[in-house]
Amino acid sequence: MKTAAFPVLETERLLLRKVTPEDAASMLTYLSDQNVMQHMGLEPFQSISDALDEIAWYESIVKEGTGIRWGITLKEDGQVIGSCGFLNYVSKHHRIEIGTELSRDYWHQGIASEALQAVIHYGFNNLEIQRLEALIEPANYASQKLFERQGFMKEGLLRSYEYTCGKFDDLYMYSLLKHEVSLKE
Template identity: 50%
Template sequence: MTRHKLIFPQSFPTIHTERLILKQATIEDAEDMHIYLSNETVCRYMGIDAHESIKDTKGEIKWYDNIFKEQTGIRWGISLKNNPTIIGSCGFLNLEKQHYRTEIGYELHHDHWRKGIMKEAITAVLRYGFQEMNLNRIEAIIDPANTSSVQLLEKIHFVQEGLLREYELGQKGFDDVYMYSILKRDYEKSY
């Protein structure tokens, strides 16, 4: 089977959608990002503690920079077209180039929940991953209690593959997670 090579961008890509700009987050965005990353409700299912200090949030931005430099992921800051403030992020992590596979992660400021913003952002990131990077599989690992995320992924054609028992060490012990995925062929049929 002949495959085109996986393509990782040389410079950080900016993505425009109908309402959003997905762009590189910088240290200058730390205060805006700290507002939602310090919120327990936002961080509940992220596998991280809510940020206690701006230093924590700057560390998160440095992690975004590092995964891009190391070519193991891309994390876009999400802003509305009419306001440059970053209100969330979405992107790839744990990129496995030899297998054309990555994981998707995302979070959004609670003031912007239930407005279709994350659906719009994830759809744009999927398009970038499959069309520009030539990925074959994008996975999402979801806490079963995160019903909003489960509904969102199913709405955008991710398939639940099963329950991974005690897959991650969380704040209260080992947590079960759902494994979801979307394949390039699924994407091409659905979009």
Template identity: 40%
Template structure:
């Protein structure tokens, strides 16, 4: 079984970004990310109603890291400490060396290649440091931007689940895409 150790927290760097631990002082940005209609339209989760709820959300991030159950990074431009998004790995299935990736980015920073850059750093960390074999993403089928981002990184669709998720009085569909560690992928199965 895979052993996951997320402590101490690992900071990641890219050409333009710093991926750092989310702190209580980031509550205003987390509140924006988790309450903005543009960001939340495909997350199919309840919006946060206050910065107090954002602090509770950050507490869940910290607890997951402490218990080696998930890691979320705050995405910052290298010249600023202000969060512009988040990205993380969680729902570890340790017996299968698998995790799920999730992410959000403030709309002011969409279509600049920043999430592509952040995702590559997190995928490298997941495969090289955590020794994951595969990483999956569970997306709303209407989220074409997310699908395109994942496909640029080599993710392929594994499943389309009809009405498998109940949210706000409706059953919603889900799409599961996954990426097998490119270093171990069997070319005959492509």
């Protein structure tokens, strides 16, 4: 899943771009929020160092060819307010996981949906992807609805699938197949 240059995605209101160390402070704002982090399998971030580690992870998945994560920004100000992207690419099977998070200040405005749609289209149009997968905690109703609105189908419950924050988490498996989406730009 190598890309020559980091792709910038543009929607009506958003610019999805590469996150840089200069974005660490704005990322810390939402990644330190318990409400944002409660279903991510991570403790709320405590420092700029935590945000810089997250940015380094974004860079590493691109370098390794296992994923890509865009910073979500509003066109008018360019500040990172969330992220959306792919991880755990399995080239042999043409599948990849997709996920997103967004600052609480921007919930219920259609921003996550707009970003997710752009990333879905990029994946199916530009990568050799047949199947997108989203793993969502059962208590995360908002994410379930977000992905269902994009056409994802709930396939089942993966019991004790991940061990995070000192506990085992069940996760719903959602999927979207390439032929289920209209890929017109």
